[in-house]
Amino acid sequence: MSVQSLLGNFALILFVLMVVTGVIWFLDVFFFSKQRRARADAALAEFDSRAARLSADGIKADAGSAGGRAALESKLLKQPAWIEYSGSFFPVIALVFFLRSFLYEPFKIPSSSMVPTLLVGDLILVNKFTYGIRLPIVNKKVISINDPQRGDVMVFKYPKDMTVDYIKRVVGVPGDKIVYKNKRLTVNGEEISYKTLPDFLDDENLTYYKQLEENLTGVDHKILNDERAPSFVPNPDNFPHRELCSYNAEGFACTVPPGEYFMMGDNRDNSLDSRYWGFVPDQNIVGKAFFVWMNLGNLKRIGAFH
Template identity: 85%
Template sequence: MQALLGNFALILFVLMLVTGVIWFADTFFLSKQRRARADAALAEFDAAVARDQAQGVKRDGTVATARADLQARHLKQPAWIEYSGSFFPVIALVFCLRSFLYEPFKIPSSSMVPTLLVGDLILVNKFTYGIRLPIINKKIIEVNQPQRGDVMVFKYPKDMSVDYIKRVVGVPGDKIVYKNKRLTVNGEQISYKALPDYLDEENLTYYKQWQENLTGVEHKILTDERAPNFVPNPDAFPHHELCTYNAEGFACTVPPGEYFMMGDNRDNSLDSRYWGFVPDQNIVGKAFFVWMNLGDIKRIGSFH
């Protein structure tokens, strides 16, 4: 997800750097050089006018206009400097907002249905899990830790240029068991309440829908009764020795500093069951708000 936007931060940073250097150079150096040239040209112009007057040469009333035009011509910024100076504050503001406060994302797949639908435009809180340096994503200020039930955006462990979004079901130290499509966390079986079946309008398929209470966080999930309970062909991911797989599901112990993620569309989601845990350094932020869906305006609002 979001491969292009994964590089957009770097593109934005480079643009901000280039336009910022040009703005700085113009403000403190180039503008002074233009002013000096303008002053020299005006002094020469004034001397010429004085000589004409001394020789009795009369000038018409355009002297002031000519002088003003001469000054404006020498003080005028080149187009590349003018545009850079105009774009720099805008680019800098956007870069700071999306790096430290909120970043927009678009949902490209159905792995988080019914919570998030394809085409949802969401906002992600970038500071709730700590302040991180842009581009390198290094945490410099600790704030909060991800909690079970959070919907989190993170760098895909197998390709750091790609952003994924899933739900946190296991935090460091948790023992996660997923058996016959039911979760158990640290020996506590998660409660499920049956809801009306969910219709996938794109594929005209019904799925079982449940209200899952993930240690206090209630949200909807989908299961496909036709899908097997076991996890087919999981990767040999880092710390895979902390997981065991069988015909009924799997069990994993979450290592320190890492998180176990699952999609709400449980049987249509490639998540930690397949490619492993998410390290803290991969975290992008907490998803919390749908700000637009061009196909359904009613989607706008917060979610759990």
């Protein structure tokens, strides 16, 4: 399932706006404002000289001459509109760029591959520094902090299209042996435990799905199974490290290569994930999803999730 940010390539747009407004702000502080000050000083000197000549000739200055001088100075020092707006927007744009690049970034859930954990329309926050500090735009890690853990809900760049953000749950970390047989997970030979929950009603399709609580090596979360869907993976891609995976009528088995992760959606039979298009390299990671901050159709959705 793809996750769209609030605007298409918003990070790049924001960066360009920050650079443009920042350059204008810098030029105004260190160049344009000094030019305006010099012009104002010259005009005020001429104003004062004229007033002095009139006084010497016995001509009394207008009562409003002092106000005229102040008005003249204010007019000459006033920033042009394009500089004024740029200077006002620059700190705001810079703050937003810093927050969403290094701290938290908002995303919107557009499809149902993470149901029941995340619903269509959920507006979520992603922690950008949990897994390390990355340079914005190029997404290059410069400081390592933590590695993704099994059970994390993670946003990452879709390996087949780096302009698209996806969200899935981390099922396998580097070196793990993942087996998915008859819709049940085994990790490194350890069978994952499941607890049956009441069936889940899909309001959009008016369909019930089997709902389970899965304990993924210590992380409890809900998943859905569609009993009408087959256990096998139809038509997996020829992805990198495809030789580390084997497929059969009951499911598949994969060994996760170094520096990569195996991702699956919680809506197991309605999710295009690592079963189909392969592993997620570390350099594709965007951050850890952790909070629903708004769902306009259901305010009860607001809160943390795991």
